[in-house]
Structures are given as structure tokens and as C-alpha cells.
Amino acid sequence: MIPYVHRRTLEVVARTAAVLEAGELLAHRVAARQAGIACEPKAARFLGVQARQEAFHARVFASAARLLAPKVTAANPAERALAALASRLDSDLDAGELWSSVVGLQVALEALGQAVLDELEGVVARHVPALAPLHGLLARQEAAHRAFGTRCAARAIECGELTPARLRGATRDYDALVGELLMACAEVLDGFGVPYERYAERFEAALPRWFRVAASA
Ligand SMILES: [Fe+2]
């Protein structure tokens, strides 16, 4: 029989992987839809590549769960929070609001992704060093998505394609939705010995200044 502590650790790994896989699948679906409505060919190309990378990330987390926690089936504790975020992103995309959806995915959700990946870096290096290069690759790709989205959104704000009213609505909604997502993951992330507040601080720090200003306006 698996000792209690060991089984608990496996459950934490499996549940974390389940959340991350679902988050990556959402990012994949949204980036693919963004690529379909982007007018600039360069942006459409980047978003198409991003969509493929997010699908790859989802496969990585699914494989990691099979490798590290075989025979443990875990429910995704953030299913409801992810569904609410997906619904807001879809309403932006249905309305053709590319830049508002970029604020949601590449700026807000990717800021949380970076916070989680940064915290997990030490855990991976300590417990599964063989996966460190893969962690590094994912972290670099996510950083590129975030940098691209932040740059494009800032340009859209500057030239008025993203109006102050839409920016305010998007930053408020996505700040709240991504915050709820983090809350939903708090218990499972706590299993790695890192308190929820550390992720929240990293998330806040990863947001561009204009996001925080608009969200609190
Ligand atoms: Fe990703």
C-alpha cells in the first residue's frame, strides 16, 4: 500500500497537472480563435504558433501526470473558474474584440502562468531535475506569449483601437476572473509548500502598469 504522505503528494501532482492541462487547452483554443480574427498577418502567424505551443504544453502536463502520478486520477479543482474565464474570453471573441481577449489571455492569464511556473521551478529542480530543461522551454515560450500580448495591447491602447471604456471593463473582469482561478487552485498549490499569497504577489508583479491602473480606475 502507498504510504499516506506519498499518496497525498501524488494527488497534489496529479491535481496540479489536471489544472495546468485544462488551462493550456483553454489557451490553445483561445489563441487559435484569435489567430482567426487577427487582421495583421504577423500577429495572426504568431497567434497560430502560440496555439500549437499551448497544445504541446497541454500534452506535456498530461504526460507529466502519467509519469509522476500513475494510477492517480484527479479532478480539476478549478473547473468552474476556468469555465467562467473561458466564457468571458469567448464573448470577446464572438464580438470580434481581439485586443480585449489579448488582455484576458496573454496579459492576465499568462501573468498567472508565469507566477506558477516561476514558483514550480525550484520544485522541479529539487524533485524531478530531469524535467528542468522542459520546464525551461515552457517558461520561455510563455514569456514570449506574454511579451507579445502586452506589447500589442499597449499599442492598441495608444492608437485607440482598445478604448478606455473597453480596457477598463476587460482589466476589471479578467483581474477578477484570474484571481478567482488562483483562489480555486490555492489548496492544491499549497501542497507544494508555497502559500497562496506568494502566487498572488507574483501575479500582481507580472501585470503591466497600465493593467493595474485601468483595473483600479
Ligand atoms: Fe502554455
Ligand SMILES: [Fe+2]
Ligand atoms: Fe502561453
